[in-house]
Amino acid sequence: MFTLPMAIARLPSPCTAQAKDELHILQTLLDSLQGALDWPQAMQAARPWVQAVRDHPPPFWAMESLLREYPISSAEGLALMRLAEALLRVPDVETAVALTADQLGNAQFDASSGGPHQMLASLSASAIAMSKKFLPENENESGLFKRVGAQTVVAATVRAIQLLGKQFVLGRHIKEAMGEAAAARKAQRGLRFSYDMLGEGARTEADAQRYLASYLNAIHAIATGNDKNGDSERDTTLNDGISIKLSALFSRYEDSQRDRVFAELLPRVWQLIEPAAKACLNLTIDAEESDRLELSLDVLDALAARIAQHHPQWRGFGLAVQAYQLRAPQVVEEVARIAKKHGLRFMVRLVKGAYWDGEIKRAQELGLSGYPVFTHKHHTDIAYLACARALFTHSDVIYPQFATHNAGTIAAILHMANAANGAPFELQRLHGMGEGIYREVMRNAAISVRVYAPVGEHRDLLAYLVRRLLENGANSSFVHQLIDSAVDVDALLSSPLRPATHAAFAQPIELFEWKGSAGRANSKGVDLAVIAEREPLLRAVAAARMEAVAEATLADMSAAMARLQQGFHSWTVTPLPDRAVVLRRAADALEARMPEFCGLLVKEAHKTLGDCVSEVREAVDFCRYYADQAEVKLATQTLPGPTGESNELHLRGRGVFVCISPWNFPLAIFAGQVVAALVAGNSVAAKPAEQTPSVAQRFVDLLIECGVPSDALMLLHGAGEVVGAALVSDARTAGVCFTGSTAVAKIINRSLAARDGAMVPLIAETGGINAMIVDSTALPEQVVDAAVQSAFRSAGQRCSALRLLCVHEGIADGVIAMIRGALSELRVGDPALLETDVGPVIDGQAFAGISAHIASLHKTAKLIGSAPSPSTMGGGQSELRRKLHFIPPIAFEVTSIADVKQEVFGPVLHVVRWGGDVDAVMQQINALGYGLTLGLQTRIDSRALRLAAQARIGNVYINRNMIGAVVGSQPFGGEGLSGTGPKAGGPHYLYRFCAEQTVTVNTAAAGGNAALLAGLH
């Protein structure tokens, strides 16, 4: 029904020189506002509004007052926010008590101010008392008296949060909301509404269908309501309307899933557009995260084409544009172009943008070359005004809707509107916010105002509420400053039209304090959601070729060991800074060759594109990190001692280090081991996995090109039992670094122990039965996102992958149903395609082992669900299917933790329910004997920290996924059956590759202590 257009860049990449330079963009925006705005004059309107609000502050529960009393930077504000986010969804009393005690116990509400403050103060006091009884050790103690007392506090807290929430939803369902709207309209004639059906984005098809039904129901109700209002007839600007989120209508609203977006999401949106158009109401698509920005324009274009065909008269279709995007001005132009192209008029809601913190974090995590959003609040304000001006200039095809609570911004818009020769427009505010200012603004009856009105039950409100609290609690926020009398009116309304300032904080590349020459540059990533950025990668994948790597014979190995032993002598005396420079050079070279290495990783290791980019970045990080670490940690140290003596500690290479790495990270783990051994002054015999020699060979070649002598590093390819075993038992081996299975690590350990001669170190990093504990305060959507990523990314072929999900019985049914739904949305297939989420497992042997495990689970456990197999995804995947070995991700419910006895290295998730004592769950996980990664999902901070302390586990991740450890941020490696340590990518790693030597010189040997006698002490 909707044809998929070619993915062609409509916008510049936020990382091109043009878009990257925030200062340059700002200057252009300022230039575009020249002569358009007399700020001081515009502010004459805003002053009385501000004064009036200050003279008659909004009631306590209004956002403004609440945030002034309890700023989110305070323990109290944070406690309220955390409780608001979680408490109402907790199903069991014990956990609700623990959460309330945990959060209120951290805060101190002031009782002196009376009213609701008094209530919070007494709640807080009770909570503190309660927390003493219940937390931290006795969290589950349940004497009757204590339970009754605690429950009272919890009930009161729940009530308080419900009250708070009620301020921001217009009704629990559309009918109730429309009733409220009617009442509000009586008090304020001409007010319009845009209803928003609250909820998290869809994770499953069932979620999406539920939202679709709820939107449809709302549209029908609004249409009827508009008819009854009577005064608006066929004018979309007068009618009430609806705001929709595309991520609610389709669980995979992502750039990588364009084909499904067009095939599945667009028909759904069309189902909403038809009745909306017939009823002449405004349907606005909310703006979401910037990784969907380009996609959203294609969606707009396709829908507009169809609207032009079927409802050419309709003037109610619209979308929100975020001014904080560096590319906002281009978005406005593109939207106007699309409207013109189809002969339509759009309603465009201009907002500043609600996901600023998330955008900054994503850019840092992905190592992007810049931020996609402005980094100074006043830059966003300028962009808003410049976009507003542009919208006015397109008033033939755009009806602008200015959504803001900022009095300065509103006054500036009204000022510009005057100059726009009566071009129609409206202002918008969120229900429960900005009421004071708008009360004043609306004294001018000619101004149209629409209220964005969330509709939903308490549970659905929480995420929305927290976003509003965060957004408005920020120091820079207008609402935050409005009723803070310490901020004088001049300052509050000061002009944002001042010159650009340098980025407010470190660029993603500077995350590790890189200053151009000193510090470590963060590895550069690729934003696969940006067409211009992913193109080179896709081309390189198509062109990738593997070279054959010859297997080493026993004679080759012996010769290599002899050569490496020779090579060691010259490499180890190469000055440390020179060795470090070689690593840094290698990092730069690898970074520059990212597409080529990604191509090779796809071809040889069948990794998906996202995984390839992360892997190359990790290898780059290892090179830079170990270079830096070596210079600091391995430098000669002078040690204290008595006079007449000097003491020095030297760290130096041990000899020939054997590095044996696995196929699942054929570049990153291989590189990490090899460069660590090299920079410590060892020569290296590198044995890559049998399955992935090409990637390893290419990296060895790169190191040699960058200055590692060819007799200090040799690649020896072949079977582990032959080549690996021979290298380990070779008398010339001075140390072994191994990553792989626990079983092979034990074989290596025994083999080393059985050797005659020197005892040498073994650094082993092995697998784990990694668990995630989820209590009933956790947000199911977040849990499912984290679990699905952790268990199934890389087809579960990560040491860190989640194997065992332990879910509290109170929320287990919902979480399990959501996992089932999320599984069926995953795409298994050709790793070279952008849309693939899960590629094949590495080879036939792995396939057989995992399949056998699945077969046994079918007999002993309860199937939760699985992802569609590649053949059902359609498209020419059948040949690929014959060549590669696909196992669609699958999940089973097992009865106990002890049922999971071994690590199965594939996309298989075991889920177990738990109740009662969470500490007992932790003990059972410890009892498995592995200790690599652990996930914790809870909003009870003290519980999370206590469990982390109890865990005999190397990497603990709280409220996030548990894969993708970052070099230098999350040093990686476990204990127990999971490995020996030290952690890779951590500050203690290099020591293990070194021999230590203390050199003590008796400086008084030649006749006496000259220094002491000369007074040099």
Ligand SMILES: Cc1cc2nc3c(=O)[nH]c(=O)nc-3n(C[C@H](O)[C@H](O)[C@H](O)COP(=O)(O)OP(=O)(O)OC[C@H]3O[C@@H](n4cnc5c(N)ncnc54)[C@H](O)[C@@H]3O)c2cc1C
């Ligand atoms: C009716 C309505 C509908 C909305 N719909 C959407 C929507 O569809 N999508 C969406 O994303 N948002 C939406 N929002 C939220 C909106 O984006 C703003 O977050 C919110 O309105 C606050 O902006 P302000 O002008 O009211 O307040 P101000 O206090 O003037 O501005 C705050 C905003 O400035 C920006 N900002 C804060 N700090 C910085 C910084 N250091 N550097 C750069 N920028 C910064 C952020 O965007 C922040 O939200 C909507 C808001 C309203 C009123």
